Amino acid sequence: MAETTKLEVFRYDPDAPPGPDGTREGRFQTYEVPFNKDWVVLDALNYIKDQLDGTLSHRWSCRMGVCGSCGMMVNGAARLTCNAFLREWHPEPIRVEPLTNFPVVRDLVVDMTGFMEKLQAVHPYLIRKEQGKLEDGEYKQLPGELAAYKQFSMCINCLCCYAACPVAGFEENFIGPAALALGHRYNLDSRDDGFAERRDVMFSHDAIWQCTFIGECSEVCPKKVDPAAAIQQAKIEATKDWFLSKILPRAMERTASAPVGPREGGAS
Numbered sequence: 645m646a647e648t649t650k651l652e653v654f655r656y657d658p659d660a661p662p663g664p665d666g667t668r669e670g671r672f673q674t675y676e677v678p679f680n681k682d683w684v685v686l687d688a689l690n691y692i693k694d695q696l697d698g699t700l701s702h703r704w705s706c707r708m709g710v711c712g713s714c715g716m717m718v719n720g721a722a723r724l725t726c727n728a729f730l731r732e733w734h735p736e737p738i739r740v741e742p743l744t745n746f747p748v749v750r751d752l753v754v755d756m757t758g759f760m761e762k763l764q765a766v767h768p769y770l771i772r773k774e775q776g777k778l779e780d781g782e783y784k785q786l787p788g789e790l791a792a793y794k795q796f797s798m799c800i801n802c803l804c805c806y807a808a809c810p811v812a813g814f815e816e817n818f819i820g821p822a823a824l825a826l827g828h829r830y831n832l833d834s835r836d837d838g839f840a841e842r843r844d845v846m847f848s849h850d851a852i853w854q855c856t857f858i859g860e861c862s863e864v865c866p867k868k869v870d871p872a873a874a875i876q877q878a879k880i881e882a883t884k885d886w887f888l889s890k891i892l893p894r895a896m897e898r899t900a901s902a903p904v905g906p907r908e909g910g911a912s
């Protein structure tokens with residue numbers, strides 16, 4: 645008989661009748677799928693959806709670690725399910741749950757609304773004081789200028805770092821690792837003039853200063869973004885910014901539309 649693997653999959657139906665206490669609880673449902681050493685957890689979930697139980701809900705798209713939509717808890721760790729091979733756990737059962745620290749919409753699907761709002765708050769895009777003319781061509785960068793932020797630009801918004809972050813678990817307003825790393829990424833970009841527009845959010849109580857530098861976010865990041873390092877670098881920039889505001893208040897007035905620290909450090 646062909647080998648099989650058991651998956652214990654979290655199920656939650658928001659339309660199910662509530663229990664006696666008025667709440668709806670999730671439950672685990674066990675499925676047996678063929679074991680294939682080349683299958684990842686996402687393949688097994690797709691097999692369940694296609695062959696065993698069409699009511700299962702889960703998100704995915706690219707199947708190659710690019711879209712960031714298949715993040716889930718796999719045996720307690722935040723993982724991209726398209727990069728988590730069954731053979732890592734076989735023959736032990738594999739427990740699949742939605743990402744922790746997010747509200748569950750249905751089964752393995754979480755609500756990303758809060759994250760999207762935090763992401764928007766850090767303005768994760770290039771902000772220019774003046775747009776160049778089209779005929780002048782692209783904004784050029786030296787290799788060192790690219791290297792200053794490239795690692796932080798690899799984020800695919802998979803949210804694994806939020807599921808791993810203990811602060812994100814108890815501080816609902818914490819801007820969190822990926823959004824802060826992306827804000828820092830643009831502050832480091834030599835083409836960007838948006839430091840002053842990100843400052844109030846990124847350097848606020850609910851942002852970099854809530855981070856306790858435990859580093860779990862960087863441990864789980866499948867793209868090696870290292871958000872913990874980005875946040876600590878941003879703390880240094882915030883400290884420089886604060887000192888400048890004390891000793892050179894006139895200069896700070898000018899930085900209301902022009903960045904100070906990050907531009908100095910970013911163009912190496």
Ligand code: SF4
Nearest residue numbers: 809855856858859861
């Ligand atoms: S380093 Fe900061 S953001 Fe990363 S897991 Fe720890 S507290 Fe969260």
Ligand code: SF4
Nearest residue numbers: 799800802803805865
């Ligand atoms: S920083 Fe890493 S873990 Fe966090 S969302 Fe981006 S890619 Fe995912």
Ligand code: FES
Nearest residue numbers: 706707712714726
């Ligand atoms: S399906 Fe796109 S990252 Fe996994």
